Amino acid sequence: MTGASASRWCLGALFAAFVAFLYGPTLTILVLSFQGPEGGLTFPMNGLSLHWYRKLFGGAGVVDIWAAFGRSLRLGLAVMALTTLVALLGGYAFRRRFRGAGALFQLVVASLIVPSIAVSLGIALQFRILDDWVRGLAEAGRLPAWFPEDHATLMGLFTSGLGAHLTWTLPFGILIMFAVFNRFPVEVEEAARDCGASPWGVFRYAVLPLVAPSLVGVALFGFTLSWDEIARSSQAMGEANTLPLELQGLTTTATTPEIYALGSLTTGVSALVIAAAFVAHGLARRARRSPR
Amino acid sequence: MEFAAVTKRFGVAAGAAAVDALDLRIPAGAYCCLLGPSGCGKTTTLRMLAGHEAPTEGDIVLDGANVTDLPPARRGTAMMFQSYALFPHLSALDNAAFGLRMRGAGKAERRARAREMLALVHMEAFENRLPAQLSGGQQQRVALARALVTNPSALLLDEPLSALDPFLRGRVRAELKRLNRELGITFVHVTHSQDEALALADLVVLMRAGRIEQQGTPEDVFDRPRTAFAARFMGGHNVFPDAGGGGRVAVRSDLTRLAPPGSPGALDAVVRAVEYTGTGFALTLAGAGTDELTVLQDETERRAHPAAPGDRVGLTWAEADARRLAAD
Numbered sequence: 001m002t003g004a005s006a007s008r009w010c011l012g013a014l015f016a017a018f019v020a021f022l023y024g025p026t027l028t029i030l031v032l033s034f035q036g037p038e039g040g041l042t043f044p045m046n047g048l049s050l051h052w053y054r055k056l057f058g059g060a061g062v063v064d065i066w067a068a069f070g071r072s073l074r075l076g077l078a079v080m081a082l083t084t085l086v087a088l089l090g091g092y093a094f095r096r097r098f099r100g101a102g103a104l105f106q107l108v109v110a111s112l113i114v115p116s117i118a119v120s121l122g123i124a125l126q127f128r129i130l131d132d133w134v135r136g137l138a139e140a141g142r143l144p145a146w147f148p149e150d151h152a153t154l155m156g157l158f159t160s161g162l163g164a165h166l167t168w169t170l171p172f173g174i175l176i177m178f179a180v181f182n183r184f185p186v187e188v189e190e191a192a193r194d195c196g197a198s199p200w201g202v203f204r205y206a207v208l209p210l211v212a213p214s215l216v217g218v219a220l221f222g223f224t225l226s227w228d229e230i231a232r233s234s235q236a237m238g239e240a241n242t243l244p245l246e247l248q249g250l251t252t253t254a255t256t257p258e259i260y261a262l263g264s265l266t267t268g269v270s271a272l273v274i275a276a277a278f279v280a281h282g283l284a285r286r287a288r289r290s291p292r
Numbered sequence: 293m294e295f296a297a298v299t300k301r302f303g304v305a306a307g308a309a310a311v312d313a314l315d316l317r318i319p320a321g322a323y324c325c326l327l328g329p330s331g332c333g334k335t336t337t338l339r340m341l342a343g344h345e346a347p348t349e350g351d352i353v354l355d356g357a358n359v360t361d362l363p364p365a366r367r368g369t370a371m372m373f374q375s376y377a378l379f380p381h382l383s384a385l386d387n388a389a390f391g392l393r394m395r396g397a398g399k400a401e402r403r404a405r406a407r408e409m410l411a412l413v414h415m416e417a418f419e420n421r422l423p424a425q426l427s428g429g430q431q432q433r434v435a436l437a438r439a440l441v442t443n444p445s446a447l448l449l450d451e452p453l454s455a456l457d458p459f460l461r462g463r464v465r466a467e468l469k470r471l472n473r474e475l476g477i478t479f480v481h482v483t484h485s486q487d488e489a490l491a492l493a494d495l496v497v498l499m500r501a502g503r504i505e506q507q508g509t510p511e512d513v514f515d516r517p518r519t520a521f522a523a524r525f526m527g528g529h530n531v532f533p534d535a536g537g538g539g540r541v542a543v544r545s546d547l548t549r550l551a552p553p554g555s556p557g558a559l560d561a562v563v564r565a566v567e568y569t570g571t572g573f574a575l576t577l578a579g580a581g582t583d584e585l586t587v588l589q590d591e592t593e594r595r596a597h598p599a600a601p602g603d604r605v606g607l608t609w610a611e612a613d614a615r616r617l618a619a620d
Contacts, residue, residue, distance in 0.1 A: 187377035190344050195391035195438065196365030205390075209381040 026267055033260035041257060052261040065246060065262060072243035073269075075157055076226040079165045083173040083222030084215055091177030092207065095184075105178075112171045116231035123164050124235040127155045155238035164236035165229055169222045176221070180214040216277050224270050293318040293341070293446060293478060298350030300336050300502075310336045312502035314350070318495060320445075323472045323479045325489035328499035329525065334482045335450060337499070341480060342371040342448050355445055365394070370444035374451045376435040378423040384410065385419035388437040395442065409437035412471075429460050436471075446478040447471075453488060465491060486526050490514060498522055517542050520617050530585045532559060532607075534616065541614040546588040550575075550597035551606035558606025561585060563599045575599065579607065 032039075036047020056065065090108075094101060111119070131153045137143050138151070154160070184207070192206035230244045237245065243266060250259050300311040311333040318324045326334040339345040341352060343364035352360045359367045370391075378387050386393075388409050392402035410416045413433040423431055432452065439447055452468065453461045469492055472479045483489055489496045490510040497507045505525075506518045517523035520531045523542035530548050534541045535557065551558045561579025573594050577585040585607070589597065599605050 185375065185377065187373045187375050188379065190364075191371075191373055191377035191438075192379070192390070192394075193344070194342065194364045194369075194371045196394035196442065197390075198394075201394055205394075206379060209379075 029260045030264045030267075032257055033264045035257040035260070039257060041255070041260075052257045053265075055256075055258050056261045056265070065243070068241055068243045068246040069266075071157055071240055072227060075161060075165065075242060076223045078158065078162060079169055079226035080219050080223040082162075082166060083169040084219045086170055087173030087177040087218050088211070088215060090174045091181045091211075092203070094178065095181055095186075108174055109171050111167050116168070117234065119167055120164055120232045120235040123160050123232075124155070127153065127160050127236075130154055153238060155236070157237065157240055157242075160236045160238060161233065161242070164232040165226045168229060168232050169225045172221055172225065173218045176214065176218050177211070180211055184210065213281060216281060220274055220277050223273055227266070227270055227273075293320070293355075293480075294353040295337070295341075296351045296353065298337075298340060298347045298352060300333075300340060300345060301348045309348075309502050311340070311347075314502075314504065316497060316504065316507070318478060318480065320355070320478055321472075321476050322494045323469065323492055324481065324495040324497060325493035326480065326482045326497050326499060327484070327486060327489040327525075328505075329484060331501075332499040333502040334484075334499050338371075338448050338450055338480060338482045341446075342369050343367050344371070365391075365442075368445040369448055370439035370442060370446075371448040372432075372435050372439045372450065372452060374454065376423075376431045378431055378435055378438070380423050383420050383422060384415060384426065384434045384437075387423070387434050388419075388441055390438060391442040406437070406441055409441045410434070412440065413437050413467075428455055429464070432456070432464070440471075440475070444477060446480060449479065449481040451482055451484070453483070453485070468492065486514075490526075498525065500525075515544075516615055518618055523615070523617065528586075530587075530607075531582075531617070532580055532609075532614075534614075539619070540617045542617055543609040543614050545574075545586040546590075547609055547613040548585075548587045549593065549608050550587060550589070550599055551608045553604040553606050555606045555608065558608045561605055561607050563601050563603045563605060565601055566599070577605070577607070 031045070032041070032043070033052055034048055034050070035045060035052060036049045037051040039046035094105070134143075134151065134154065138147070188206050188210065189202050192202045197205060228244050229242075230248060233242050233245055241249070247259070247262065247266070250262070295314045295316040298311060298314045299309050301309050314333075314337060316337075326337055328334045336345060340347050343359070343362060347360060350360075351358055354367055354369070364371070379390065382390065385403060385406050389402040389406035392405060397405075407416060407419065410419055410433075413436050415430060415433045415437060418426060418430060418434075421430075423434065426434065432455075449468070453464055456464060465488065468479065468481070481488075481492060493510055495507065496510050496513045498505045498513060500521055506513055506522045508516075513522065514526050514528070517526055517529060520540055520542070523529040523531055528545050529542040530545060531540055531542050553560060559580055561577040563575055563577050564583060565576040567574045567576075569588075572591065573589045575587040575589065577583075577587065579585055587607070597605070
């Protein structure tokens with residue numbers, strides 16, 4: 001065996017190990033989710049059935065998984081939309097040099113290095129202070145009449161929860177759009193202006209079509225980061241938990257392969273979103289290619 | 293088209309001016325070449341004319357109107373970018389129609405006009421292609437059609453030939469000259485190649501460090517260089533110390549003659565290299581404190597003075613052929 005082929009085998013083995021590590025767990029769970037009704041949480045397979053999926057859809061579990069599923073989906077979509085919009089506008093704004101641009105950029109990205117759990121705890125603390133303040137106002141009778149009397153906390157899916165997820169997805173989105181706009185030729189914008197495009201026209205007809213594929217990427221990123229986010233969600237969701245939090249709770253109490261069925265299903269949702277984006281991208285490309 | 297004391301500084305006000313108090317008039321319908329080495333301010337001048345750069349001081353007048361503060365599209369200029377800057381997501385036809393679309397023209401109208409423009413640059417067969425499916429030369433033609441579609445009164449070209457191979461360069465050169473003649477609009481063409489400027493321009497504007505070094509017809513600028521910089525940049529000249537006064541003179545390489553070494557009035561030089569050019573011979577020589585002297589000999593001259601590398605020779609010229617140079 002020559003040195004070259006030895007190193008090739010070594011690298012190949014390393015890569016195989018990497019792939020096994022990456023997809024092995026998901027595949028294992030997928031296989032185990034098809035356990036027979038008498039099967040347990042581990043191998044061997046005791047028959048093959050859709051029993052646990054049926055059970056899952058029957059909603060027999062202790063917690064309302066489908067409500068959590070819906071919450072996570074709605075939150076994920078909101079995070080996706082906001083991340084895409086802010087990353088696009090933020091990236092575009094940074095094309096012009098302005099005073100404090102460097103400091104602002106660092107401020108935005110620095111939140112990535114703060115430990116997720118610390119962010120989550122911080123958000124919970126902030127909202128506690130906010131709640132105390134609101135309670136104070138309520139006791140002093142200085143809140144408007146429409147404010148609900150039984151108000152307990154401002155924390156919730158679309159307040160603290162949304163914020164917690166955005167601290168995670170926005171820096172990523174903005175970093176991606178920065179890289180995209182860095183490679184974006186300024187002459188294309190100038191050419192559009194030269195052809196009589198207004199500032200909005202430049203953005204709409206020259207910039208947006210060129211960065212659209214990257215925006216799809218940012219959107220996917222935003223959704224999937226939110227969809228399986230745990231650490232930042234852990235203290236920031238209020239009463240209603242997201243799907244990953246419910247799942248985490250289940251892992252400590254689960255005794256049946258139902259949890260595997262649930263895990264496989266959530267992975268399926270992520271895969272479906274990404275597949276849909278690829279198909280849409282392919283269709284858009286084909287539409288553009290064909291002469292009108 | 294006129295520049296009046298136009299200055300452009302980049303960055304802080306104290307910085308050196310990229311364009312320094314430029315005064316320039318370009319007659320309507322002329323082919324004007326802004327010529328100079330990189331960093332001389334020629335591209336900045338063009339971009340100020342186009343409205344993509346705002347002058348720090350001074351005014352720009354087009355067709356009698358002060359356009360200094362107008363956006364590009366309201367100046368009646370159209371620019372063709374060095375990188376062409378086509379919209380990669382639009383077909384050749386939609387690229388060419390873009391200016392009309394921005395002006396709110398209907399689909400049928402703008403497509404008809406864009407087809408006319410593509411035909412003008414011989415690209416009508418490629419109207420459905422995306423820029424990525426076109427060669428560099430074809431992309432340039434589409435960019436040209438896109439610039440011309442709105443009937444500009446001036447076409448601004450930033451280094452239009454530098455990305456093309458030599459064969460295509462010659463063809464595009466002829467094409468640009470033809471368009472200038474047929475459309476009757478002013479062309480302003482930025483280049484660092486003196487050949488290009490001499491071949492194309494009615495008005496050559498030679499720039500150096502943000503100022504105009506010399507301007508005039510190609511014959512003027514080439515044959516009567518005002519300074520040593522102009523003589524060297526336009527090429528084809530030797531710069532010698534002036535025997536009479538303290539200054540310097542420029543003499544064309546084809547009018548510089550060899551003489552026996554030590555001849556009265558001749559300048560000592562050593563032949564470094566001899567190249568056959570087909571129509572004659574090109575000699576490179578060192579002397580007068582430089583090794584960049586060139587003598588072009590036709591066959592008659594060659595027979596009279598067959599100097600070889602290493603030979604000591606004298607250099608002479610007719611007094612009428614010497615151009616006295618102003619101090620730099």
